[in-house]
Amino acid sequence: MEKDEAIKLNNQLCFSIYSLSREINKLYRPFLEELNLTYTQLLLIVYNAFLLIAYTVQFLMELVTNDCKNKGKKDDVFLFPVVLQT
Structure with a gap:
């Protein structure tokens, strides 16, 4: 992998974890809104x-x-x- 490719946001592990966290929050949001949590x-x-x-x-x-x-x-x-x- 080239140096420029390695530093792209989509190739960073922390960004992948952040994206996964956001997707999990989206799944739970409708249920949690009913409970105001x-x-x-x-x-x-x-x-x-x-x-x-x-x-x-x-x-x-x-x-x-x-x-x-x-x-x-x-x-x-x-x-x-x-x-x-x-």
Whole structure:
């Protein structure tokens, strides 16, 4: 590939990723407009839902493990930090 061809915008990886991102946003836009959300807000909601599930599983596993190890003893309850942002 010639030097001039290599520097053209269409041959740059970052431009391809940017173009793909724009196309994905176009696909989601009609659904998100009904919910009054942006694609970035949707990703944040999905991420926070994943964290909530992960921390809940962690909490339940610790609860079961501590219950098996310390029959009858009281342990501090693990509180998990989940921040929902919109």
